Amino acid sequence: MADFDGRVFRNTMSQFCTGVVVATGCLNGKPAGFAAQSFVSLSLDPPLVALCPGKTSTSWPTLRDSGHFCINILASDQRAICDVMAKSGIDKFAALDWQGGVSGSPIFNGVIAYIDCALEAEHDAGDHTIAVGRVLDLAIRAPEKEPLLFFQGRYGSFASAD
Template identity: 60%
Template sequence: MATFNDRDFRSAMSQFCTGVVIVTGISEGRPVGFAAQSFVSVSLAPPLVSICPAKTSTSWPLLRAAGSFGINILGADQHPLCMAFAKSGGDKFAEFGWATSAQGTPVLEGALGFVDCQLEAEHDAGDHTLVIGRVLELDVFSVDRSPLLFFRGRYGAFDDLANP
């Protein structure tokens, strides 16, 4: 097998388009959250999803301690929200509307969908942590808006919703 460097690896992985989500939760009575593109459905029975926060994340340890988190699936028009939650520190929720789910998790206004999870398991994954969440509740808020996508280092949208 040929050798490759970090840049080669990033370049190859950038050929795969991902959606963008904001992971949210409550820590010591305050909302916390971070942007992520590593989100995937894992299992239907039981219903499980996965995220992969960086080990340098300051938000994930707070959510881990809480034992639960929510996944806010972003629409293409929510790029500013994504950028705000991609930064470390500050009150990320101050600029954006949100409510709470039945579980008490922050649900961001305008999200395409929401998945409320209980922390099921964590696994070491290099410079990230592979997190498995058991889905407790979910909702779809919009089926006619394009999702926010990340591809080749840029954000974009899927324009052809009419042709599945």
């Protein structure tokens, strides 16, 4: 039995700085998506990535049922997209500019890069799952932009050390 509470777990994990992505999908013409930091590159051969959707996510079932998801890597000027995509139960796409990628999943205008995937596997992991995606298409769209970062529960941007 772990000798710490959820607050200690969250606070400690928040010391790990990450970028912010939006995982998107589209089913029967209806787009869905949510903000996430649990994104990682897994394998080059075959090309695989992983994303960890929470079991309470109301959007993940749409992505899962579509058989695809697209990772949108947000830039520091896309905080507003993150804020919308971190909410549940609203029409998140009405006011945003996006196009469907090869899988049909939304790619937002102005993202640093996107990674469009076929859902390869989903593994149970406590109150989240681990979704493995096989990369179908990817591109860098705005390499000149700085990424949106998340650290200690706050947003920031990148400052080069050299």
